[in-house]
Amino acid sequence: MAYGNTAKQTARGTTGWQRYEVTLPLSPDATELFFGGILEGKGTAWLDDLQLTIDGKPLDQAPPKAIKTYPAEQDTTFQRGSGVVFPAQLSAQQIENVGVLGRVWGFVKYHHPAVAAGNFNMDAELFRVLPAVLAAPNENKRSQLLSAWVAKFGPVPSCRKCTDWPTDKVRQQPELAWLNDEKQLGEALRNQLKYLRQNRNQAEHYYVGTTPNAGNPIFRHELPYNATTAGTTPDAGLRLLALYRYWNMFAYFFPYRYAIGEDWQPVLPEFIPKLTNATTAEEYSVVLLALIARINDTHATIYQDKVLDQYRGLLYAPVQVRFVEGQAVVTDYYNQELGLATGLRKGDVVVEVAGVPVSELVRKWQPLAPASNEPTKLRNIARLLLRGNTAQLPLLVRRDGQTLPIIITRVGPDKINIMLDFGTPDKTASPLRLLPGNIGYLALGTLTNDKLPEIMLAAAGTKGLVIDIRNYPADHVAIGLAGHLVKKPIPYVRFSQPDITNPGAFPYFKYPQYIKKGAGELYLGKVVILVNEITQSEAEFTAMALRATPNATILGSTTAGADGNVSEIVLPGNIPTMITGLGVYYPDGRETQRIGIVPDIEVKPTIQGIKEGRDELLERAIEVIKNSE
Template sequence: MKKTLTALAFLCLPFLSAAQNQPAPADFNLDFEKKNPGQKLPDKWMQWGTSYQVVTDSTEKHNGKNSVLLKAPDPIPNGTFGSVASTIPAQYMGKEIELRGYLKFRNVTSGWVGLMLRIDGKAGTLQFNNMQEKAINGTSDWKQYSIKLPYSSSAAKIHIGALLAGPGELWTDDLELFIDGKPFYEAPVRKPIAAELDKEFDKGSNVVLDKLTPALTQDLSDLGRLWGFLKYYHPAVKTGNHNWDYELFRILPQLTSAKSKAEKEKILYQWIKKLGPVNPGSAQPIPETAVLKPTLNWLSNPAIGKEMQALLDTIKNAKKTHESYYISMYPDVGNPEFKNENPYPQMQYSDAGYRLLSLFRYWNMIEYFFPYKSLIKEDWQAVLTEFIPKFINVTDETSYKLTTLELIGRVKDTHANIYNQQGALNKYFGEKYAPAQLTFVENKPVVTDYYNAALGEKSGLKIGDIVEKINGKSIAQLIKEKLPYSPASNYPTQLRVLSSNLLRTNDSTISVSIRRNNKVQDLVVPAFGTDKINIYANFNKADTCFKMISPDIAYLYPGKWKNTYMSKLTPEISKSKGLIIDMRCYPSDFMVFSFGPYLLPEAKPFVKFTMGSFHTPGTFTFGRNISIGSANPNYYKGKIILIVNESTQSQAEYTSMTFKTAPNITVIGSTTAGADGNLSSIVLPGNIYTGISGVGIYYPDGKETQQVGIVPDLQVTPTIQGIISGKDELLEKAVQLLTDSK
């Protein structure tokens, strides 16, 4: 995923304002006027980010007595920023939320300033804007700015504030928050529903599973499937009448203590009946053209008994509700929003009930809402059965999170990983890094760059070194050990993920055997913490988005592109006879409908989506073909070379699909990451944040991009000798192809 300040990955922040029945404006201190003696910031405000000075200022202010000053350090450490923030409980109802505030800034020569508005649900961030795309910098006196975002009914927290990224000083004052155009504290207060009032198992599930027999494993597997079906199909659960996590904890002891099959059937039947009456409805027809259909044949299995069959069939065909407490679809796009999923950050890892809940929650999200479930290419029910002993037998944070990471890897999606690996996982992989970046070249891990040039050159490692052993283990051993914990859509991208974890340790050094000039050398390489090593230093590393490689060949790097550059740069590009688009990056702006039409003489379809179903979970159907461009006599008429590789992922792949529709274009390089489609976030017990590709992305003819990626017309890969010589062989090949075509 893209690692920029737009993520602001503070995934577990406290409420700074308690819910109140009749809040008043002063309760939230948005004008910074309340400040307790001895505190550097106004009451109810906190600092986000590191290194920057963030303090109350009574000299410069827009109104009243105080403002807040954010001042950059000199020098500015990599990846740091300054922000002042406050958190308000999202107890209000509405459709749109707006933050207004005054900013004054001085000598912001690069970077940007902005207001910050972030809406979090229980499962993570729902909406976010920090005005980065506006690139506001320079020097300016007080001026009011505004951010508007959709306001979800599943919002749990509202984070507001201001941010400075880069050098200079920023003052902020007089913030205001509105919902549907009115001060937020005047908006209707949301009433808690039954699921939120159930607190019985807040301190633990009380589930004990000591003796796991094959029969019990199968019973638990069947329960996990049934639990998920009821979660997404039963009207009483969908409307939030039950805390479905806690219902699992209620039924588990009853099921595991049952003495016979008949007793188990009776327990489950009574449990389901107690959920409440079901209004009968008619069966929802599943289109024959559906790409995926619900796997519900087990509902008619005679082994579950006729009475249970009839009950489950009634639930499947029940009169449909208009909303669901646990799931919705994002407007316009259609990827799933997994709502109101409690992250349980304080769970005890020794609690078998919560570990089993994590497995059941994730498995059913994939079962019903993963558009590429068919590409898993193994029996997904068998995966559930396989992982039940794994989740039950682990007892500490490290083994629990590694088991979760292994499960995530089984869906074969580069969007699926554990994003917040702080703590146990970070310790497992190593909290310190060698200053060198590894890339698999010719199927071997090769030093291709440094995270820190000065430290890298002192480390003893050189660009082009082939790493053969690390701490006495061969690369083959390390691949076998780490591959299950390196989720990705295809093997080359798994190696990309894995390579970033090879030169990590919890010690101060790493023993490395390398091959250089066909000779093996043993090195002791120093390792450093992230205070000295920026592991994202080479992300979108190019210093410009555009240059002329020769008088006739233009070069475009989307990782630095902004759509505001269109009017200035396209006339220059039009003068060239050949254009290289280097998509070995993540586009810094959405180019599909801005730059894309410039490459086309007429409208052309380039993609179609599959979307899941709110009413019949597990169903995915195709939407219409989406086209790009229009009649355009001034399109780019030169030859185009598009460069891709395993770092071309997600939006980069989607953008590449667009550009591929241009006439006279050749794609060169190697397999891309194979993870297209909007990301849907998932949270699991233990505050584990992950996600999936939430929308199926296909070419107009129905060919898949997931796992396959963007297939190059001409396979071109780097060589070790080219790395040693400092060559960019893909770029050289692109130049050669354009030169030879003249």
């Protein structure tokens, strides 16, 4: 609902007592408040005298808030498990039965007015009907069962407002061709669902809403089902629910469904036996990760999962590896002392890891490294290559034409600076520095809006400005920074957002968004923006805004291809993931998802350049500025 922190007022090193405040709007839909502290690196933090106020009044003096309750919340029968038992081997008929149920369940969940009103717990309703549908001997019996089940939700009043978006106003229409499949649905069920589609919910929805201002979906009232025995996986019914939940959220609320590269419909039956047979925690998490990877969205992965951390490895090599010229190359050290102690040098090509060729490891991790495009998938795989659970790791590396066996020691994450993976090794560094030739260098990984006016004032006299977005911006500086580079308003982006009253449709915002001249002096020099596969999400949005300014050039390689606000999803077993929830396009409608921000000048690092310690993108940017005179 809302989030805030003290990132702009951090305590570093030895610091005396200071007062810190976070202020947030209190949404009428909010039901919980979480607070805590984040400690980066080593040390100890003391917190005292915590105060919580509502509109300036202490919490115990604030008026109590009336919390609306829903019938769906009172249906708690299945909170600790589905109770559904699956056979060891599903037949083709059973897979088809369960696949049709998954589509119908999701359709009813997001279209039926009574469900939208919070009158039904859709998880519980699924578990009540699932055993009978699973046992249905044929299509006719299945359709009869589902038709009676849909009728259970009550009559649907006629809807005069239920119209579809004109083609020129919408980027993506619902994908509902399956409603015409008479063989799978039967005539009565098919007519029920078509009538429901024509008279779908037009009010607020119990299970899904949209964020204020941005408009990406918020998934609500989705139980995490984490009250299971420690070390076990959710039961088979809950594992199937995970598939239904994710598959339907994607089908109705992912803005780039058309761009994933395959038909989403067959993915549902494909993963039914995979998930029902995933009886261990590791198998369950790995299968879910493979499902999530199929949508080809860099935002979409599983976050903070201890089972997957163990699967990938709890120990790290103290060296950074990236794919350069198609090979796994040591590019830097996470820890200078430990990195040098491995015997690996920058520019070494890793050929084998524990006797396994790197090419084989890439094939292993391909289905389990969610990403929008190939460079970003390789970025993610490179971070996995040297992870493991044993301290000693034998490698075969190629250096100066020779192949060398080397044994390195892996360490825990507390011994290394993993921020190197995100392009910001030192958060305390100044955002601006002066390069030879009176050229400014601006790193967005440490630039905040409160520092922007003085930074741009300091950069005003430079011949040109290199803006490095091979990192994740420390703040939303896109509009403020671009405002220093334009004389008049310029369109830079167009959005599409979900229509909750027409699930699956993503209409365009009415008009493109504009960059307007901000406060402070106009920067007149040449601007070169550096990007690569680390440039993701907020960084890509920033690159889009800067690209629209008249004197800017994008230099580097294709970015991560995951622009747009994210929407969080929780799956049974309390497994967190997310999807890109907002469509982001150039003003003329060109794509950014999967494609990324394509540079005007393509420059990639080389193995030779890495061996020599050069930043070849920065070198070329300086050359472009010098030649622009």
